[in-house]
Amino acid sequence: MTTPRIGLVIFDCDGVLVDIERIAVRIQLALGVELGWPMTGSEVVERFIGRSSPFIEEQLGDRLGPDVAATWLETYERRQAVAVESELTAVDGVVEALDGITLPTCVASNGSQAKMRDTLGRTGLYGRFEGRIFSAAEVARGKPAPDLFLYAARSMGVDPSRCVVVEDSRYGVQAARAAGMRVLGYAGGVTPAHWLEGPDTTLFDDMRTLPGLLAGLSRVGQP
Secondary structure (H helix, E strand, O other): EEEEOOEEEEEOOOOOOEEOOHHHHHHHHHHHHHHHOOHHHHHHHHOOOOOOHHHHHHHHHHHHHHHHHHHHHHHHHHHHHHHHHHHOOOOOOHHHHHHOOOOOEEEEEEHHHHHHHHHHOOOOOOHHOOOOOEEHOOOEEEEEEEEHHHHHHHOOOOOHHHHEEEEHHHHHHHHHHHOOOOOEEOOOOOHHHHHHHOOOEEEEEOHHHHHHHHHHHHHHEEO
């Protein structure tokens, strides 16, 4: 059985285009100690990385109560803004990867449009995707539900079966599979590689290899 030829590459943002997740984990670890929910790095990645803001707020509220949850989120946003201003870079190799990709592309992230304008803008990537950036705030459910990826595909006029998603989080790859899309799981970030493994998923750890991986998937597709 042949596989449909690729019609669209959908990029996650955090951890795939911008190297923000290491910053996020560091800040969440510190807040856990300060506000009464100490965690390991793996626990932070499991609970927060790749999740939408409403889901994170719900987790914090259930564990610590709404007042502490509000303090946590406000402090996180403030500290992240400071760190982003001084530390944020594009993911290593992603500029070279984007230069080598000729397929249509877009971004679909659990982050807000404002956040993506800021982070993609600071790293010089916003212009590469302007007008083709989709946020979980625009759909009923964020990742791991398939809604966001299906919305992006529909907005770009491409059938889900012809989409390939580039993701680095457990919940992102789950969302892509649920949407009926193939996945290229980036294992060069904070998420352990084995958390990304699964059907219709190819793992890689160097962004510079992405154009070749997409070309390989294209060759096995049907016209």
